[in-house]
Amino acid sequence: MTSPRQTVDADTIVRRPRRWRWVGIAAVVIAAVSVATNFITNPNYKWDVVGRYLFDPRILNGLGTTLLLTLVGMVIALAVGLGLAVMRMSKSGLLSASAGAYIWFFRGTPVLVQLILWYNLAIVIPEFSIGIPFGPTLWSADTNSLITPWTAAVLGLSLNEAAYLAEIIRSGIVSVDRGQTEAADALAIGRATSFRRIILPQALRVIVPPAANEAIGLLKYSSVVSVIALPELLYSGQLIYSRTYETIPVLIVVCIWYLVVVTVLTGLEHLLERRLGVGFTTGGTTSRRWSRWLIAKR
Amino acid sequence: MADREALIRLRNIRKSFGENTVLHGIDLDVHAGEVLCLIGASGSGKSTLLRCINHLEVPDSGRIYVGDHLMGYEERTPGRLHELSRRKVAAQRTEVGMVFQHFNLFPHLTVLENIVEAPLRVRKLDKSTAIATARDLLQRVGMSHKENAYPRQLSGGQQQRVAIARGLAMRPKVMLFDEPTSALDPELVGEVLDVMTGLARDGMTMIVVTHEMGFAREAGDRVAFMSDGMILEMGTPTQVLSNPVHERTRAFLSKVL
Numbered sequence A: 001m002t003s004p005r006q007t008v009d010a011d012t013i014v015r016r017p018r019r020w021r022w023v024g025i026a027a028v029v030i031a032a033v034s035v036a037t038n039f040i041t042n043p044n045y046k047w048d049v050v051g052r053y054l055f056d057p058r059i060l061n062g063l064g065t066t067l068l069l070t071l072v073g074m075v076i077a078l079a080v081g082l083g084l085a086v087m088r089m090s091k092s093g094l095l096s097a098s099a100g101a102y103i104w105f106f107r108g109t110p111v112l113v114q115l116i117l118w119y120n121l122a123i124v125i126p127e128f129s130i131g132i133p134f135g136p137t138l139w140s141a142d143t144n145s146l147i148t149p150w151t152a153a154v155l156g157l158s159l160n161e162a163a164y165l166a167e168i169i170r171s172g173i174v175s176v177d178r179g180q181t182e183a184a185d186a187l188a189i190g191r192a193t194s195f196r197r198i199i200l201p202q203a204l205r206v207i208v209p210p211a212a213n214e215a216i217g218l219l220k221y222s223s224v225v226s227v228i229a230l231p232e233l234l235y236s237g238q239l240i241y242s243r244t245y246e247t248i249p250v251l252i253v254v255c256i257w258y259l260v261v262v263t264v265l266t267g268l269e270h271l272l273e274r275r276l277g278v279g280f281t282t283g284g285t286t287s288r289r290w291s292r293w294l295i296a297k298r
Numbered sequence B: 001m002a003d004r005e006a007l008i009r010l011r012n013i014r015k016s017f018g019e020n021t022v023l024h025g026i027d028l029d030v031h032a033g034e035v036l037c038l039i040g041a042s043g044s045g046k047s048t049l050l051r052c053i054n055h056l057e058v059p060d061s062g063r064i065y066v067g068d069h070l071m072g073y074e075e076r077t078p079g080r081l082h083e084l085s086r087r088k089v090a091a092q093r094t095e096v097g098m099v100f101q102h103f104n105l106f107p108h109l110t111v112l113e114n115i116v117e118a119p120l121r122v123r124k125l126d127k128s129t130a131i132a133t134a135r136d137l138l139q140r141v142g143m144s145h146k147e148n149a150y151p152r153q154l155s156g157g158q159q160q161r162v163a164i165a166r167g168l169a170m171r172p173k174v175m176l177f178d179e180p181t182s183a184l185d186p187e188l189v190g191e192v193l194d195v196m197t198g199l200a201r202d203g204m205t206m207i208v209v210t211h212e213m214g215f216a217r218e219a220g221d222r223v224a225f226m227s228d229g230m231i232l233e234m235g236t237p238t239q240v241l242s243n244p245v246h247e248r249t250r251a252f253l254s255k256v257l
Helices: A019-041 A047-054 A057-088 A093-108 A111-119 A149-174 A178-186 A191-228 A233-244 A247-276 A285-296 B046-053 B086-093 B111-121 B127-140 B156-168 B186-201 B213-219 B237-242 B247-256
Strands: A127-131 A137-142 B008-017 B020-030 B035-039 B061-066 B073-077 B080-083 B096-099 B174-178 B205-209 B222-227 B230-235
Touching: A047 A247, A057 A093, A057 A149, A057 A191, A057 A233, A057 A247, A093 A149, A111 A149, A111 A191, A149 A191, A178 A191, A178 B086, A178 B096, A191 A233, A191 A247, A191 B111, A233 A247, B008 B046, B020 B046, B020 B230, B035 B046, B035 B213, B046 B061, B046 B174, B046 B205, B096 B156, B111 B127, B111 B156, B127 B156, B156 B174, B156 B186, B186 B205, B186 B213, B213 B237, B222 B237, B222 B247, B230 B237, B230 B247
Parallel strands: B035 B205, B035 B222, B096 B174, B174 B205
Antiparallel strands: A127 A137, B008 B020, B008 B061, B073 B080, B222 B230
16 A cells, blocks of 8 residues: 655556547548549549540639629628618618518528529519609610529529528627617717727628628529529539530539639638637737737828 | 706706606706716616716706707707707717726727727827827826737726726716726726726716715715615715715615615
8 A cells, every 4th residue: 555645746647548539530531542542543533524624614604604693692692681681670660571571582482483583574574664653754674685694693693692691790780789889879989980880890700600601602502593594603514514425524623613612712701700800819919910000000 | 956057967857768767857967077976776767867968868858968068959949859960969979978887898999999989080180199199098097008909808997997098088078987897896996996086186077877985985076866766865975975864875875885
């Protein structure tokens, strides 16, 4: 028998064996190796064909269309979504309810249906005019000349997306403590300035992660516009393999481009999140740089 | 006790939230340079009264004058008060600084940016003047060494001192304090009260809702005891805190002293 030791700092800690972790690692490694071997050795992927189509002008055109659709769609959706969010929070029952009705309709119906409806708008409304109801017409045009596949695609995607973003933006604004508005009011900061300088920067912290998710979602489901014959990335690929029957290699090309864009978007999101997180995390490096920047600009 | 010369004049202020009447026709005058402490149990209406003064809370009836301004309204014809635009209310608010229980600093801005925000955007001061003023104020509240810190990196006491500097940066005629030390750890209360005592000594007009009877006694020119939406008793700190007339004042003081 030994007596209790007086000094304990020389003890060696023997780690508990993590057996299941090793089982997990082994399983993942085996799976990864077999997938990789398949990619390399299986001739059916036709990597040479993939290489041939990766920078094919038709694919790149499709990619451009997809990027433009996503960008324009997202910008319009953010603007409309912000408007809807503000309406939804209005004390006026009418404004709040109409924003609610918009969100109810556009979230409640499939975007595919909305696209087809927009594209066929001329069936319901043959002529589009701006004027005073029951009064003179100021401007009018044939609906078919206004609704091209492009306008139908942009309308369909952005108006649908706006309904989702409205709720995301609203939740972000609501998450900012009421005391912030009161402090801004007490300092006589006007309503617009207070929203732009005080509320929005804090709300964006909450808005950006789900909104970036939506942007990535929009990037991919913009492929549904193929139903109205707009050749974006996926449809451009489909046009190629419907003639050459090189289905798998072309789809691989399409996936590679989607992954590239999503990777870039994710990187941008992280940058944005880090910038918006200033003051909320304990890190002090960025903080000092910002303040120096403010002072340097005097 | 109507007094045309007072800086702040409250006349018959009534306010209810739904069924619950919070203020039962308050009359109050505060002179320039005076420090008035509002005491009373929670729910007695002190914070609501304070928030009415800068129109964060809109009274149901009654008038509030800060200097020559009738807060929130314009009396175009006698007896008819027209609501002012937000812009004009904001202009009136520049005369009134406010410090909140929970500081309400802007968390995404540094200490210095918090202080210069309103002077730059509301007063339209140029940047160097605003920053110089802000640095003077930070020195006054003993926070010069933290001008580049973010609010979350500061203790509660430090945040509140910055909040006081932020309020002062607009050069208000009166400062309102809404329980400025109630959210602080006990050991941090002193540093905030010291700053406030300094302000009082420098002649700032102050209305302070507080539970700190020591501060009321030392820095207050007058103390008002509120109960159920009325000012039950008002006088010098000695009168109200040491020789209260009213039974309810005595009962309240016996609990907090």
